[in-house]
Amino acid sequence: MTFCFLPFLTSSRLLTPSPYLCGMNLLSAENLSKNYADRWLFRDLNFGLLQGQRVAFVGINGTGKTTLMRILAGLEQPDTGLVSTRKGIRVTYLGQQPVFDESLTVEETIFASQNDTLRAIKEYEHVVNDPDHKSDDLQRVLERMDALNAWDYEAQVQQILSRLGILGELLNRNISMLSGGQRKRVALARVLIEEPDVLLLDEPTNHLDLATIEWLENRLSSPNLTLLMVTHDRYFLDSVANEIVELDQGQMYRYQGNYAYFVEKKADREMRQATEVEKARQLFKKELDWMRRMPQARGTKQKARIDAFYITKEKASTNLSKQQVELSVKTTRQGGKIIEASHLNKSFGDNVVLDDFSYVFKKKDRIGLVGPNGAGKSTLLNMLTGKLQPDSGTIEVGQTTVFGYYTQTELEFDPSQRVIDIVKEVAEVVELANGDVLTASQFLSLFLFPPAQQYTLVTKLSGGEKRRLQLLRVLIKNPNFLILDEPTNDLDLGTLNILEDFLLHFGGCLLIVSHDRYFLDQLAEHLFVLEPGGAVLNFPGNYTDYREYLAERETEAALEAAEKEAKAARAAAKAVATAPAPAPVVAPAPPAAPKRKATFAEKKEYDTLEKEIGQLEIRKEELIDKLNSGTGSHQELADWAAELKRTETALDDKGMRWLELADFV
Template identity: 55%
Template sequence: MNYLSVENLSKSFGDKPLFHQISFGIDQGQKIALVGINGAGKSTLMKIIMGLEIPDEGDVAMNHGIKTAYVHQNPVFEANLSIYQTLFSDSSSEPIKAIEQYQKAMLIAQSGKDNADELNAIMEKMDRLQAWDFEYQIKEILGKLGLHDTDLPVGNLSGGQRKRVALAKAILEKPDLLLLDEPTNHLDLKTIEWLEEYLSKANLSLFMVTHDRYFLEKVTNEILELDAGKIFRYSGNYSYFLDKKAERREIEATEQEKAKSLYKKELEWIRRQPKARGTKAKYRVDAFEATKEKAFQRKEEREVALQVSAKRLGGKIVEIDKLFKHYGDKEIVTDFSYTFKKGDKIGIVGPNGAGKTTFLNLLTGALAPDKGDVTIGQTTAFGYYRQEEGSFDESKRLIDLVKEVAEVVTLSNGSTITASQFLNQFGFPPKQQHTPISKLSGGEKRRLQLLMVLIKTPNFLILDEPTNDLDIVTLNTLEEFLENFPGCMIIVSHDRYFMDRLVDHIFVFKGEGRIKDFPGNYTDLREWEKEEEAKAIAEKQAAKEQKPLQQKPPEPTKRVSKASFMQKQEFKEVQQKISHLEEEKESLISKINQGAEDHEALLEWSTTIQRIDEKLEELEFRWLELSELDDIMN
């Protein structure tokens, strides 16, 4: 079944064409990623599909029989609404509507008003829609996305938290087609891994823009590349895309060389012919123009070539000695020490709010510790690429901004280049250098921010989420540059591929001020954590299995030929207790099956059922003992 069709779509901004007459479709079960360089028009294409932008020409046809959800790169919500209201207020999902109706009806019932008929009707609807199970799913998804306090107003949330709310809202809608624009930006690593696992198994169609290469590898089964205004389709994951793109580039290069050779021959023919255009064979003139266009077609690769020099590092770089920092009752760093060595490439991981950015500010001296010392060597020059987008004067031209820092830039080989040549190395061609910064895409602004850090030739790089909004071409080049960077480097990133390629050990922020120095890259860390988790589960299971063996079984009651009066009374009491406990258990099971607004009540009922089962087991054992006595029934 076809879910979406894009036919002959074109879009330009001023004199800058993004794409021209592109066509593609999305069918049921397809999980497609859209890739391309920054500024190629990926986010614009996504907005056109969702009706947020108008194309210059062409059509987008959405199957009206399917449900669609869209997660914007930077989602915006009504600031005064709570997380819960934002998630469910405008939902079209029948189970979500039923849950909301049930919760409202329960509030009315709790206020003392008689709405039993309404409540029964809603509960029947909940049963029919299997909404009790869905309520559990809601709780699980919100927990996995770190949205625990759903009463918080969204206006108070960070960009990353708003992204989580948008993802939760889209997932809970249970769409047939889910559209995601940079879904992994601002998420921590464990949340990304959960989302990756969920989307790879979910029974839905997917169309997303992302630069996360592990995500592309595991989730997608098809990749669309937006290149030079055209769409190229690859039926496979990221590895397949890389192989086939390389083949396509080789074929194109061969065809262009053939076109150049043919162009030279045709040019000779054109020059030999009379000047009057009408006397020449029109078809051949047209063919000549087409050949000329193909022969001299320029691919807008925007290859980034990073060759910036770094200042020399001295013997002392940075020494951290017994560092402490807290905010109120929250410990950020507790008794941490480390001495940086030349060539250190360290990754930092930990949940959002664990104190990673605070630690970086302590390291650079922007923040004072409560106790301990951070000693910075005299030759150490920090280059700090911050997670927040650089605050540039958007009316300035790129070339003017760079010239304010340096007219001439020294490269790693000792040679010098002009500011304009330096911009060109970073993928900003001469024509673009004289445009205002306001005309740049989000990814281009991030690339400019990186340029402004490296132009100062630092020898200690701190990169806080450097991969956000950068295209794959820029990422690969940046990785090659950082691999050969002679100074020290700290990376905070949710990009697992980036971390695996560059870091040799990791500072793991475990919470409550604890920082573990782990020897290895991110994949090594996750494998070690999984092994530790499996070991802990196995030990717990072994202890659970051994516990009954350590308890002595109760001594069997000595058989008496005739039951005494007291034993007959006990037998009757045991029977009554068993009956009452079974009734109580049935009642609690019924309540759980009906669902409840209060999850604490659900937990309490489950715990009570466990206690009843234990008591029943004890009473039934005694009942069996007594039943063996003669005359017990009399």
């Protein structure tokens, strides 16, 4: 029996003791090295991917994850090394920024494969969607579908297109007319429909809504699928990957387990590595003294000791310093009035995206904005920040409210601009939370842009580094109302953890749009759920709570439907049984309906209402005391009176809702 090299190696040592059969190895790479912008991303890496492996690449931005993926896909050449695939294996790559033939339509792009079955499906779809098709054409494509036994495949194609929202008029649209999110979905549809032997996916969840991500998660979890992906989505990573491979300082480290296991074992590895390096440094000092005495390497033992000295020197010089982003900025003081949105309406043609939305934002609100793509999330954000006007309704922004708006739009810059120029456009100095004042250059260093990189062109930054620079530009304004539209796209896991910690302690308001369920669960305390027709559900809880609430509703609906069917069946059986009887049969009184139990979400809402009512009662008393004190200017008295009226209205509304819930909690 013959064996090949292990699927994951570092440049110096194996990371797993068990061999793998060569016959299972679909893709392999030997001694890969890549230098970019006068810096080695990695050197002498060896890598292999076996059938059925679903591997997630992780590592900080700029370590070369995307570059390595492109090399494995054959789209970029390494400086040294070789990539090979098993004979007959098809490898398909989905990049962060898909590249298309801009002259083709969406349909032509999706079905561009040379696969005979796909060509037959494309022709069939074209004929049946043509209202003027000829009967002979229809007969011909039907026979072709039968001959290739393509009907099951066609059903899968339809499911993929439907789930990704690529239907109807969009199929005939030219690629050049698509938005960034649409382009990503078209590219994803193409790679899924082609059914390659190996899938290489770089941030596949970017630009997808939550429901689509959950569908994709289930589809990619197949035990027969072989894939390698880069993703920051921790729930997606846990559900899809069966192995995690970390790229750290040009080395690869393999972990068999989920994200929590990876975090634990990575910490153990770094602790062991620190111990080994410290021992090597102590030994190096001792051996250095011996070397300085200029030993003659005539004997075998002396020569071996000199060789060992240089190995120890290399180990002792290992750099264990871990750079990480430092998020610490001053928050502008926030007044009593933040934002009051009243009866907002917005439509685009016949499409109603917002119907009578009202909300008064409160201090330290932490809100997640949820809804399918196209539901109007970005529209609502743009209205709140004044970039877009509602068709009707009013938005009043407090005088002390300072927005920090992190958008999905990529960082805009002139090709000649350098990193530091981007920051100086906003501010020359920055005040931190502790009162320190930093220059733009010093602040860039906190965001892992060292002085040498600050004067490089922005075009040379990776996608994640550009997003980090964009986040820096938002925070440099010292906002007290942060609006984050898909902030997790392209950020590495380490930066995400730091961003989460910063936002958990952020003193202002937070409004988040994100497809990252883990991120939402960590930060959002309640949700605005955009529903069809422009309605907005104000849901108390995070995204997992909302999914449980939906599951409960589905279960209740199924039980109600089953009960109706059972009741109808009993009534029919009873009618048949009593039909011959000469005398009418008096039906017994139906049993009393059982008392409805509160759902999880309703229990949570009930508890929340109790706290909010108590806080409102306290505030009401404070306002009454202020008004009765006889102090305060004319403007202050007017503001207190207006706030008292709003507080009493809120108390009435929340009190009524509390009474409704109290009946079945």
